[in-house]
Each structure stands twice: as structure tokens, then as C-alpha cells.
Amino acid sequence: xxxxxxxxxxxxxxxxxxxxxxxxxxxxxxxxxxxxxxxxxxxxxxxxxxxxxxxxxxxxxxxxxxxxxxxxxxxxxxxxxxxxxxxxxxxxxxxxxxxxxxxxxxxxxxxxxxxxxxxxxxxxxxxxxxxxxxxxxxxxxxxxxxxxxxxxxxxxxxxx
Amino acid sequence: xxxxxxxxxxxxxxxxxxxxxxxxxxxxxxxxxxxxxxxxxxxxxxxxxxxxxxxxxxxxxxxxxxxxxxxxxxxxxxxxxxxxxxxxxxxxxxxxxxxxxxxxxxxxxxxxxxxxxxxxxxxxxxxxxxxxxxxxxxxxxxxxxxxxxxxxxxxxxxxx
Amino acid sequence: xxxxxxxxxxxxxxxxxxxxxxxxxxxxxxxxxxxxxxxxxxxxxxxxxxxxxxxxxxxxxxxxxxxxxxxxxxxxxxxxxxxxxxxxxxxxxxxxxxxxxxxxxxxxxxxxxxxxxxxxxxxxxxxxxxxxxxxxxxxxxxxxxxxxxxxxxxxxxxxx
Numbered sequence: 001x002x003x004x005x006x007x008x009x010x011x012x013x014x015x016x017x018x019x020x021x022x023x024x025x026x027x028x029x030x031x032x033x034x035x036x037x038x039x040x041x042x043x044x045x046x047x048x049x050x051x052x053x054x055x056x057x058x059x060x061x062x063x064x065x066x067x068x069x070x071x072x073x074x075x076x077x078x079x080x081x082x083x084x085x086x087x088x089x090x091x092x093x094x095x096x097x098x099x100x101x102x103x104x105x106x107x108x109x110x111x112x113x114x115x116x117x118x119x120x121x122x123x124x125x126x127x128x129x130x131x132x133x134x135x136x137x138x139x140x141x142x143x144x145x146x147x148x149x150x151x152x153x154x155x156x157x158x159x160x
Numbered sequence: 161x162x163x164x165x166x167x168x169x170x171x172x173x174x175x176x177x178x179x180x181x182x183x184x185x186x187x188x189x190x191x192x193x194x195x196x197x198x199x200x201x202x203x204x205x206x207x208x209x210x211x212x213x214x215x216x217x218x219x220x221x222x223x224x225x226x227x228x229x230x231x232x233x234x235x236x237x238x239x240x241x242x243x244x245x246x247x248x249x250x251x252x253x254x255x256x257x258x259x260x261x262x263x264x265x266x267x268x269x270x271x272x273x274x275x276x277x278x279x280x281x282x283x284x285x286x287x288x289x290x291x292x293x294x295x296x297x298x299x300x301x302x303x304x305x306x307x308x309x310x311x312x313x314x315x316x317x318x319x320x
Numbered sequence: 321x322x323x324x325x326x327x328x329x330x331x332x333x334x335x336x337x338x339x340x341x342x343x344x345x346x347x348x349x350x351x352x353x354x355x356x357x358x359x360x361x362x363x364x365x366x367x368x369x370x371x372x373x374x375x376x377x378x379x380x381x382x383x384x385x386x387x388x389x390x391x392x393x394x395x396x397x398x399x400x401x402x403x404x405x406x407x408x409x410x411x412x413x414x415x416x417x418x419x420x421x422x423x424x425x426x427x428x429x430x431x432x433x434x435x436x437x438x439x440x441x442x443x444x445x446x447x448x449x450x451x452x453x454x455x456x457x458x459x460x461x462x463x464x465x466x467x468x469x470x471x472x473x474x475x476x477x478x479x480x
Contacts, residue, residue: 181361240363
């Protein structure tokens with residue numbers, strides 16, 4: 001049965017601004033008592049990376065990808081006018097000055113409210129990202145799990 | 161109660177091509193008698209900016225952002241192959257030659273058909289955009305209003 | 321009547337990674353017995369282009385656009401870190417090494433499972449793309465057809 005109290009969000013993007021939008025919607029829905037499942041796929045997996053370097057055996061391409069892609073919410077760029085990270089830094093400063101919750105804070109709030117975070121295993125394979133590199137307490141699944149959850153949810157967004 | 165006669169569209173993008181897609185879907189639905197609510201957030205707020213300069217007291221970063229971001233639908237770039245605005249100009253020319261409604265015309269049509277336009281207040285804060293800079297006759301709200309409307313709507317899209 | 325066994329996906333993006341996401345969700349849903357309708361609009365039309373050059377009478381701008389835009393799934397770039405096609409080539413290599421289905425294979429699977437592919441006629445006009453340039457066995461329609469199908473579907477995503 002479809003329920004308006006369930007929502008899913010696919011987070012395909014790994015940009016700070018789009019991640020902010022995803023977690024703002026998620027925390028809003030969680031605060032209203034909904035169950036929210038967020039599926040992180042492709043670039044979105046970077047949002048779930050641990051900020052510290054994790055030593056994992058990998059091939060050359062995977063190692064290179066892991067090196068150039070940002071580790072965690074504190075290092076994401078923005079989708080427009082990033083100018084090599086300057087735009088993202090300015091955005092973080094403005095948000096701090098205006099007392100808007102930062103992305104790490106939004107993620108913490110979402111987790112404390114019981115958000116269900118799932119990393120897409122197929123994307124992890126393609127991006128060469130391993131479980132050891134992602135934050136703890138998350139789930140791992142593929143498209144079938146997403147579709148089953150979406151079938152029960154009243155709101156399903158793709159943030160790409 | 162969910163109704164197929166209600167639709168919501170989050171317009172996160174401020175690109176001409178994506179704004180065209182958003183307003184094409186919106187006007188199509190409005191013409192079929194649906195009620196459509198469009199939430200403009202982040203870069204999407206630029207679509208709602210008045211084309212003329214508006215004098216508002218702001219800090220340095222907000223002033224800079226306001227200067228580099230486009231004012232209104234007539235100045236937006238496209239998401240790919242923009243080449244400093246050349247791509248957007250070519251797209252506008254092709255649309256005119258083919259008698260496809262321009263974005264300002266689509267917006268006018270949507271408004272005459274009763275679209276509900278809402279600017280996201282949290283994003284306005286982050287982007288340093290004030291009410292004086294946005295077009296008249298729109299609403300202002302946050303994520304809770306979006307979620308309440310989405311819960312009643314049969315179609316909810318995120319255009320990012 | 322809305323049915324969870326029907327899904328629609330708007331494919332606005334013409335990027336390899338986003339097209340992969342769209343077809344992964346589509347084939348997953350088709351494999352579970354759902355009816356899936358995919359609407360290709362703007363840059364997404366490039367995914368449907370035949371790989372070979374097709375001789376069609378066009379104006380200068382349309383000819384130029386047709387030349388610079390990729391022809392079919394084998395030539396698409398990725399949305400981030402494409403580096404003039406290098407990123408896309410690396411992604412294709414990694415997917416092959418890991419035995420992940422390539423985009424042409426995913427598309428073939430989707431079609432064998434009965435996906436309904438529709439090209440947006442308004443976008444075709446704007447992008448200067450003709451029916452002769454697109455793959456066979458697809459449908460052509462506008463926003464009204466999309467909205468009618470979305471009204472019957474339990475899952476509606478916009479991949480932009």
C-alpha cells in the first residue's frame with residue numbers, strides 16, 4: 001500500500017547545493033513523522049564517504065577516482081559557479097553567517113530522526129568505492145530494493 | 161487526499177533549458193485543469209528575479225552573488241554547450257524561428273492559468289536574494305509547505 | 321486509476337551516467353513486471369540518435385547542433401569529470417572490467433522487456449532533430465501524452 005508517510009529520495013548528485021536540497025526535504029519530512037529512505041548512487045556516494053583516507057586495495061583507475069572525488073560532505077563542490085571550490089567555500093560561509101544548518105549538521109539531524117540511508121551497490125562497483133570508505137550505520141542495496149520502497153511511498157524524487 | 165489533479169514541481173535549476181521543461185509540464189497540466197504548485201529554490205530563484213536592477217542593502221558576498229547570477233528568464237544560460245551565453249542565444253533564436261513559446265511567454269501563460277509560484281525562503285537567505293528583487297504576485301514558504309502540498313499531489317517532480 | 325505497476329521516467333539529460341541511472345531503474349521495474357514509459361526530451365534525445373550519420377536537409381544552426389551533439393549511447397559524455405571524453409571512456413572501461421551492463425546493452429534489455437520509448441516532439445523541433453535520425457520502433461508525442469501517462473503511474477521521475 002502506498003502511504004504519504006513514506007518518502008524516497010535518490011541522491012545521484014554529489015554537489016553540495018543538491019545534497020543540501022535532498023537533506024532539507026528529508027529532515028523536513030522526518031520532522032513531520034515520515035519514514036524517509038535515501039538512495040545514494042554514482043556521485044552521490046561521495047556524500048557518504050568518510051572524511052579521512054581509508055587504506056583499501058584497489059586497481060589504478062579506482063585509486064585515481066577515489067583520489068579526485070571528494071571525501072564526505074565537508075569537501076563537496078557546488079553545481080554552478082564553483083570556481084575550483086571557491087564558490088562552495090563562499091556558500092558555506094554565507095550559510096554559517098545566516099545560521100543555516102550546514103550539510104554535516106543536516107545529515108546528523110536526519111540520522112538522529114531515523115533516516116534510512118542506502119548506498120547503491122552497483123554504483124559502488126562502478127565508482128570503485130568500498131564499504132570501508134563509507135560512513136557507518138548505512139544499508140547496501142540495489143535497484144530492486146529502491147523500487148519496492150518507492151512502490152510504498154507517496155513521494156519519490158530523483159536529485160541528479 | 162492525494163489527487164491526480166494536483167502537481168508540484170521543485171525548480172532547483174536556473175538553466176533556460178530546464179526552466180523550459182518545468183514550465184512546459186506546468187502549462188500542460190494547467191491547461192488540463194490541474195492545480196500546479198512550483199517551488200523555486202537555489203539557482204531556480206534566478207528565474208523569478210526582476211530583469212531590472214533593484215537597489216537593496218546587502219553584504220559584499222550577497223551583492224557579488226546578485227551581480228554574477230542572471231536576472232530573470234531573459235538572461236539565463238543553458239545547462240550544456242552554453243559557451244558564455246552563445247548557446248542560450250542560439251537556442252532562443254531557434255525557438256523563435258520555430259514559433260516555440262519563449263520562457264517569458266510560457267511563464268506568462270502559466271500565470272494566466274493560475275499557477276502557484278512559491279519562492280523558497282531558506283534558499284533566498286543563502287543566495288542573498290530579497291523579496292524586492294523577485295517578481296510580484298508570488299508566495300513565500302519553506303519545506304513544510306512543499307511537503308504538505310506534495311502529499312496532496314499525484315505528480316511531484318524535482319528539476320535540478 | 322493510479323497503478324504501482326506503471327512508471328514514467330523523463331530523460332532530460334544526455335549524459336552517460338544519468339542515462340545509466342534511468343535505464344537501470346527502467347529495466348529493474350520491467351523485470352518486476354511493470355510497464356515503463358520513458359520520455360526523452362532535450363539532451364536526452366541524443367541517447368536515441370542512430371550512431372551513423374543520417375543525411376537530412378536542415379538549416380545551418382540545426383546542422384551545427386547535430387554535429388556537436390553526440391550520436392547515440394556509445395558517444396555520450398559523463399556529467400562530471402568528463403575531461404573531453406576521457407572520463408566517459410574510463411567509466412566504460414571500468415564497467416566492462418566489472419561486468420556491469422553497458423548503456424547499449426541496458427537499452428537492448430529494456431526494449432526486449434517492452435519499454436515504451438517516446439521522443440518529445442517539441443524538443444526535437446528545438447534541437448533540430450528529425451525522426452530519420454532517431455532509432456526505430458519508438459513513439460513520438462508531447463507533454464499531454466506524458467501527463468496522461470504520469471496520472472496513471474505510481475512512480476514518476478525526472479532525470480535532468
